[in-house]
Amino acid sequence: MLATGSAFAAPEIRLPDEHEGLREEIDRILPDSESGNLIEARRNARDAARRIDQLLRSQGYYAAQIESFAEASEPPQAIVDVRPGPRFMFGSLTFDYSRPLYDPAIAERIRAGAELTSGEPALAEKVVAAEAQAVTRLREAGYPDAQADRRRAVVDHASDKMNVTFNLETARPARYGELVVCEDCNIRPGYFRSFSTFEEGEIYDPEDIQTYSDRIAGTGAFDSVDIKLAEAPEGEGWARRDILVSVEEGRTRTIEAGASYSTSEGIGVETLWTKRNIFGGAETLRLSAKLASLERNLHAELDFPHFFYPDRTFTVLGDVTQEETDAFDRKAATAGVRAEQPITEYIVGTLGAEVEVSRVEDFQTGERDFAILSGLADVRYDDTDDTLDPTEGFRAGVTLAPATGFGDEELVYLRAVTNFSTYKQVSGNPRIVLAGLFRAGTIFGASAADLPADRRFYAGGGGSVRGFPYQGIGPEDAEGDPIGGRSLIEMSAEVRAKLRGRWGGVVFVDAGSVERDGLPGFENLQTGAGVGVRYHTDFGPIRGDVAFPLSGGDGVQIYLSIGQAF
Structure with missing residues (x-):
């Protein structure tokens, strides 16, 4: 007699009470199946029995008795009666080599690394893993062509043990x-x-x-x-x-271009020309030009990779710059060198030196000429998952730049900056990322008035506190123009969300302050907030932000550029 009902359900599994612990594993591997009649129910029961047999053998049950059948209920029910029997344990473990090893200690390391112990449950996955580990240890010991031959696993039903022999082809060391x-x-x-x-x-x-x-x-x-x-x-x-x-x-020559815009900083365009393998040692020459409302710059740098030491990069650089900001006007030429060396997987250190000849004019001190020799010591930690668009990880850095100046002013000072940023995906929703930044800086050894105006700290703008004009946070002169200071604090918090396709959105709050003395403080902290849109390209996000001040200012600022704000 055939039943006519139809339903989707997993077969009924019958287990002895002492093996109820296996039920969750068995349920996990069984799909729901349709049993419209007894024929389908029996077929589904046989399929479930086959899957269960494979699972039990992988878990060390090599004497299981499994019976499959169907009951003529409405709808028909597939049933599998499972009696797992004893769980087999590892017995003897033997490693046979095709040739004698040049050092008996290698065999001891292979046995110790196998992580198989007589008396443990004879799990199939452990056998496979031990074999792969043995091949790896052989190759690490100087046998590059080592591979596994057919292994032999013998199940002894009398003792409920599995004896395993690994056959390893060593080839020549x-x-x-x-x-x-x-x-x-x-x-x-x-x-x-x-x-x-x-x-x-x-x-x-x-x-x-x-x-x-x-x-x-x-x-x-x-x-x-x-x-x-x-x-x-x-x-x-x-x-x-x-x-x-x-x-x-790869391509020995590449050309790249970029652009940015903000309501306070105006329009900026940049181009970069790169030539690789200049002298036949994988050297890289980069020439860049920037033309913006506030700055014109020509920059060149030549990288020498693995400079007298693995992973060390030595760089020679130089540029000429003209700036015209509300705080100062500046013309400068700079030449310098630096060496960058990874210290650990996540820590990189940099040492460098540069000389700059400049003419800087501001309202307070007028036009002054400087020749400044400065050093650089920088340590950075970065374990983030992406350079341009991180979603997980932490970054931290400390930069020390001692300098001495000559010309219209003679001065000695130390500029110190530290920064921290963190990125974390929201648990349960990886499309949302929380990001935070803290940056602080101070200058020791010279007064703000003695320092060249371009060496002081400023805050405000697209790369600082959004919602305020460029250099719009901090002390001002009698004309209302920024004069900068000797200390800085900047903070940012963002909620970044992937929306649809390549599009994303951001909600952010920024804060910052600049003080004339050398100790950063929170008394004059200015805060801005806003929203942004992100378009995620293959090379990084394109961002557009709209921000407004929450304190100490008015108006709305708009920013367009490439890359996340931090």
């Missing part, structure tokens, strides 16, 4: 030979050798090759990097194998 660079590469062979992570004759280690590849790729001069060992020669014992380096160069 390898030592590094010569570094062989592709003949058609436009890079000096000596450059590739200058920051290699290994010496000829050393034992092969895959981490050496990966680190070496990352260093070459990190120069930015190549679209692809391929580092591999030459084929092993026939024979026994150690094989000396050359390291073959092949790269595909």
Whole structure:
């Protein structure tokens, strides 16, 4: 007799009381299925029994008894009767090698790293993981061609144990030979050798090759990097194998352009021309020009990657600038050098020095000429997930810039700035990100009046406290123009939301203050707030913000630029 009802439901699973703990795992792997008649119910029961058998075997139940059938109810019900039986444990664990290992300690490390212990539940996933780990340890010990052969797992029903034998093909151990660079590469062979992570004759280690590849790729001069060992020669014992380096160069010349606008800073356009591999050592030359309502600038810098030390970048730079702001007018030429060195995965340090010759004019002190020699010491921490549009992580930095000046004023001072920013996705809604920024700065050793006007602190504008004009926060002169100060505080909080497609929105509050003395304070804190829109491109977000002051000002400010505010 066939039933005519139809329903979607998982089969009924019958388990002994002592194995009820398996029910959640079993329910997780069983899909709902339609049982319109007894034939479909029996088929669904058989399918469920097959899935359960695979699950139980993976969990160490190798003597399970599983019966599937259907009851002629309305609608028909698929039923699986499961008797898992005993859970098998690991018994003997054996590692067999195709050739004798050059060091018996390697076998001990492989056994210790397998994380399999006699008497533990014989889980299939642990067997697979132990085998993969054994191959990895062999390669780390100098066997680059090591691989797993067919393993043997024997289930002993008399003792409820599984005895496992791992068969490992070691091939020949390898030592590094010569570094062989592709003949058609436009890079000096000596450059590739200058920051290699290994010496000829050393034992092969895959981490050496990966680190070496990352260093070459990190120069930015190549679209692809391929580092591999030459084929092993026939024979026994150690094989000396050359390291073959092949790269595909990226575009050697690129041109980029950008633009910005705000109601207080006006329109600005920038262009950047980049030439890579200038001298055959992956050097990068950048020439940029900026034309804006408040500033005209020409800038050049030349980067030398891996400068006498792995991952160190040495930069020579120079620029000429003309600025005309409410606070000051400035003409300057600058030349400098800096060296940047990663300290850890997330910490980077920079040391540098520059000399600047400038003519600066402001209302208080008039026109003055300066020659300033300054140093730079900077440490930055950054574990964020994206440089231009972070959603998780933390950034922190401290910058110290001692300087001495000559000319119409002789002065010695230290400029110190610290900043922190954090980014966090809202739990349960990854499309919303909370972002916060705190920045503080101070200048020791010279009065505000003695300092060149461009070296003082200012706040307000699209990159500072939105809702206020550029340099619109802080002390003013008799004409109402900003005069800057020796200390600064800036704070920002944003709620960033992905809306639809590439579009997003932002709600923000900014605050800041500038003081004439050297200690930052909150007494004269000015606050602005607003909303913004973001269009997320492949290279970063394009932002538009509308902001208004909550204290100490009036009017509305509009900002358009590329990249998040911080």
